[in-house]
Amino acid sequence: MKRFLDLADLEREEVLALLELARRLETRPEPQALAGKILGLLFLNPSLRTLASFQAGMARLGGSSFVITPGQGTWQFETRRGAVMSGAAAEHVREGIPVLASYCDALGLRAFADGKDLAADLAETGFNAMASLVDKPLINLESATSHPCQALADWKTLDELEVPRSGRFVLSWVNHPRALPLAVPASAVHMAALRGMEVIVLRPEGFALPPPIMDKARRAAAQSGGSVRETADRNEALAGAHVVYAKEWGATSCYGDAAADGRLRSELKHWCVRNDWFAQTAADCRLMHCLPVRRNVAVADEVLDSPRSVVQREAYNRLTVQMAVLHRMLKSI
Amino acid sequence: MKRFLDLADLEREEVLALLELARRLETRPEPQALAGKILGLLFLNPSLRTLASFQAGMARLGGSSFVITPGQGTWQFETRRGAVMSGAAAEHVREGIPVLASYCDALGLRAFADGKDLAADLAETGFNAMASLVDKPLINLESATSHPCQALADWKTLDELEVPRSGRFVLSWVNHPRALPLAVPASAVHMAALRGMEVIVLRPEGFALPPPIMDKARRAAAQSGGSVRETADRNEALAGAHVVYAKEWGATSCYGDAAADGRLRSELKHWCVRNDWFAQTAADCRLMHCLPVRRNVAVADEVLDSPRSVVQREAYNRLTVQMAVLHRMLKSI
């Protein structure tokens, strides 16, 4: 496996094999599998879980890693082609990225959406331009529309909790002080659809997921016997749900317009998951979230502190699935 | 040893055994003792010695580590229970800390005092709330009132310098541009008392150490045959001293009131250790300080650059004693 950029790039069987490998490495550790191997981690945006779990995962497999965070001890990066670099950014990604790749055996790259031009973000213009500069194995640590490590961790979590393969998976929009990117919602619906689930996207008006994201999830559902639809009717969506996957994202009806987005969300304070959301769900319905979560804005304390919440399990599984990705990518090279 | 949060949590014999282990690891290194083990280091406040020496110590024992510094490449953490997280902090410690703990074999946590409410700081309200979220071995990298790694390093330094067990140990308040926490003075007086020394806290009016800190040190002295008292009389305190341990801390008479504290300390410029402080001490009296030290504010160049100063030895011993703590904590798990 040369690149791990999106679950959709893999055959369903390959995804299942990664999950199996992750379980095997948990029960039968291979502390020397990646001895001498080096992972470079380039963060153009902040991180907690990704930053810690990739370093820990490499160490658990006997390898090592280094972290580069432009703007934190390293100068800022320019990403625009043809820029006259007379501003704050001292280094262009066209130099910086291939240079970092030349120091390591695999590179991880985080580059969030710009959040201004929906078409450009959906096309992964920025991430793809950077990815094209890398001739080493490359891992997507979250791009504009994809967070495959999170999706794989969530799938493993669903399996461990024995959530029915054809169960109801409700991705619900929740509130946040400002617009966030589409990567996690896009990856979550695709993952659940590929697992074979009944996927419902629950969101207020103005926050519909863009057609390319819904279409991609529907193609995955077609392979696996799942389904994908969307609604603004909370009661209908939650009835019988096995999973409520809470996630914040920006208004797609006014993408890139912070003021308009802010006016919309100011009326949506009740989109904070509370205990009463689970009145009509399956009794053991789970609350999932990729973290970080704004407590009492996106999800209430009463839910996060209840046994429903499996957010820490999801986060722990970032480590287990990423070790499988690293093992698959680097063991034999 | 599951937790290393305060020297007072250990029996005196356990402390002595850690010091013995530290010495043994210096003479007989065990470069593979912690092979495959991972230490997570979470810094809610800045660090130099702790940051470097824990990474170095894990490496010298064959293990590895990762560092998380909220606000530096990682979003800021919220610590308040029940907070409505609509501000700058994106992640609550109730998620962030258990997640990080799940990636490592032991976690180190630094969280300084808030410096507003003396009772809350003395009760370690903040640190304990975070510590209660960790189910892995946990190391205190400095909390509101305790810095056990520093205390252990200082004890080892006293032993190496053959400072008499019953010698006079003067903890002297020294000046600083602003109020600093009570962790190091509290840990230093407790350590010296537990070692069996004649401990004198020398400080101007308004800077008395709070009764719980003095009482804890007196309990330690009762075990070991030492003593603990306080005074504002510099000449009396320093006469015959074997150690002057200089330390800055905030006024306890107006805790949390920066303006009142500033007025007090503006009259106390002469609380900067100079050569003439040693006129009546033992001839080989040592100057100790946990570092960082404000030169010519807290301690004058003439003292820091003289053979009296053992501040670098103390700092080096951070490495040696922490290796013992890590070895004791992680070798057999």
Next chain:
Amino acid sequence: MKRFLDLADLEREEVLALLELARRLETRPEPQALAGKILGLLFLNPSLRTLASFQAGMARLGGSSFVITPGQGTWQFETRRGAVMSGAAAEHVREGIPVLASYCDALGLRAFADGKDLAADLAETGFNAMASLVDKPLINLESATSHPCQALADWKTLDELEVPRSGRFVLSWVNHPRALPLAVPASAVHMAALRGMEVIVLRPEGFALPPPIMDKARRAAAQSGGSVRETADRNEALAGAHVVYAKEWGATSCYGDAAADGRLRSELKHWCVRNDWFAQTAADCRLMHCLPVRRNVAVADEVLDSPRSVVQREAYNRLTVQMAVLHRMLKSI
């Protein structure tokens, strides 16, 4: 080798031996050569290549490293002797540096020029004061006037590309939004002269390299049969050139005067390397640059994206030559 501070400190044969060792480690890796060894990296200024390549190099040799960046998770450092430390800096280098050195087997230190007093910078006053505090092997990660790791990487790159030993090496000043230090130009001319090349410093009026830098390069040329001269005549300099080494630096005619420097460089926009600079050079003339490079300010896209540009090879060779330095320094201790 106890210190690697400047190529001029080594005999020419020692430099050649380091280059040979770098090539040997590329073809015959020694993944356990530095097992258990620790490199401390102290950055008083930002970094990308140095930060990543030293960590990667230690890992490839089986060792490990830690990074300290004052102001990023660590307090700011004071460097002035005798300072009354009542400002922002909480730690003096007189404590911080020896303490860090005590935790590792070798220390790397980056401390750029102050850029105010040319004589002080040429004398390496600041770096030398810090270096004198270190009793462990020490590596210069870039000081006021020297960047020996870059010079060694450049030399290896020239050899790999089979640039004639006596070929014409043109160090050309190029523009930048502000004055940059003299370390790389000084090291580049010295390196090329020591290699035996015909070195020409091409720069506009006001940007002559200071006599101590030119004299040092001339002494190297005298050893190796090379030569060193300077000119402001671009056409003359570039005719027949085998290498154009582009580099930004501050005006030496008004060193430390940002306004005067800015007025000078505002008239020098045409000092940006473009394809037409190569009209009279050797056909296979190379473009070198130490990176980071301001695209379309210092060097145009058309050159950086052409096969002439070997900037990524130079950056990759930072890794290979530094592994040789680390191996020579640490293998036998």
